[in-house]
Amino acid sequence: MLQVNNLTFGYSRTKVLKEINFKVQPGENLAIIGESGSGKSTLLKLLYGEYDLKQGEIYWKDEQILGPEYNLVVGYDFMKYVTQEFDLMPFTTVEENIGKYLSNFFRKEKRIRTKELIEVVELEAFAKTKVKLLSGGQKQRVALARALALEPEILLLDEPFSHIDNFQKQGLRRNVFNYLKEKNIACVVATHDKHDVLGFADQMIVLDNSKIIVKDTPQNLYKNPQSALIASFFGEYNIIEPYGIVYANQLKIVEHSELKAIVKQSYFNGSSWLIEALFKEDIIFIQHENELDIDLDIYFTVLM
Numbered sequence: 001m002l003q004v005n006n007l008t009f010g011y012s013r014t015k016v017l018k019e020i021n022f023k024v025q026p027g028e029n030l031a032i033i034g035e036s037g038s039g040k041s042t043l044l045k046l047l048y049g050e051y052d053l054k055q056g057e058i059y060w061k062d063e064q065i066l067g068p069e070y071n072l073v074v075g076y077d078f079m080k081y082v083t084q085e086f087d088l089m090p091f092t093t094v095e096e097n098i099g100k101y102l103s104n105f106f107r108k109e110k111r112i113r114t115k116e117l118i119e120v121v122e123l124e125a126f127a128k129t130k131v132k133l134l135s136g137g138q139k140q141r142v143a144l145a146r147a148l149a150l151e152p153e154i155l156l157l158d159e160p161f162s163h164i165d166n167f168q169k170q171g172l173r174r175n176v177f178n179y180l181k182e183k184n185i186a187c188v189v190a191t192h193d194k195h196d197v198l199g200f201a202d203q204m205i206v207l208d209n210s211k212i213i214v215k216d217t218p219q220n221l222y223k224n225p226q227s228a229l230i231a232s233f234f235g236e237y238n239i240i241e242p243y244g245i246v247y248a249n250q251l252k253i254v255e256h257s258e259l260k261a262i263v264k265q266s267y268f269n270g271s272s273w274l275i276e277a278l279f280k281e282d283i284i285f286i287q288h289e290n291e292l293d294i295d296l297d298i299y300f301t302v303l304m
């Protein structure tokens with residue numbers, strides 16, 4: 001189990017993280033979300049032992065994670081970390097990069113393992129291609145596969161799918177996160193993309209103002225977002241008294257109701273339209289099946 005106890009950290013006197021506490025069980029997927037600059041990457045770096053801690057402790061099982069003051073080489077064998085800048089060997093092939101840390105002593109095992117990982121990240125067609133010829137997204141996939149190669153006990157992922165295009169993102173997320181579950185590898189994923197979290201994370205932590213403001217399952221936080229920051233992570237939302245925070249898909253346009261608004265704009269969303277409307281003094285967003293004319297009067301109800 002990963003255990004973070006009362007961690008407080010700053011690069012200078014200003015604290016980036018304050019009184020951080022959480023645990024991650026073997027095989028568990030924990031998402032860390034928060035706005036840009038909220039300290040997600042810093043937290044992952046601390047978990048990896050990149051900096052010395054003056055306040056707080058980090059353990060994986062019985063081993064304390066310590067920084068460069070105590071370790072000549074940063075990092076531990078049981079832990080792998082895929083940073084936002086993946087550090088690959090550009091002049092060697094995808095295959096060689098992924099197999100880099102696998103022993104040459106077991107040639108057959110190495111070959112099988114490398115092939116399996118290339119399949120997980122869907123790079124079969126590029127196995128023999130030199131990394132320098134790949135796109136950013138393909139490089140990110142090589143970095144993911146290489147981190148998985150030695151089956152770490154815990155994997156730290158910083159915005160792991162940020163460079164991968166939308167055509168392949170969702171399938172790749174399923175491959176990687178299912179693989180981690182299968183091998184019982186714990187993972188901590190820093191992200192601002194809800195698609196990295198929904199359907200995959202067991203728990204999520206929200207960082208705001210240097211602190212953990214909430215830790216819960218994605219389902220519970222979606223159903224009961226305690227603040228606008230949390231709701232904004234999941235989608236378009238409104239604050240409508242006396243109901244509080246309601247998502248655009250919780251507002252339903254009806255023939256008649258007490259709640260009246262005026263259409264200002266319609267945005268095509270694929271499976272539906274997002275209607276921007278003026279309600280009293282405020283702009284609200286309503287999910288609807290069609291486009292609506294500008295300045296049309298509409299009535300809506302709140303589905304709770």
Ligand code: ADP
Nearest residue numbers: 011012016034035036037038039040041042043
């Ligand atoms: P996130 O990953 O959530 O975007 P970061 O952990 O990268 O946030 O950054 C948190 C804060 O720490 C930011 O204010 C950032 O400017 C600052 N910061 C990050 N890295 C360093 C560093 N190496 N030296 C000084 N300040 C840093």
Ligand code: MG
Nearest residue numbers: 040041084158
């Ligand atoms: Mg970051």
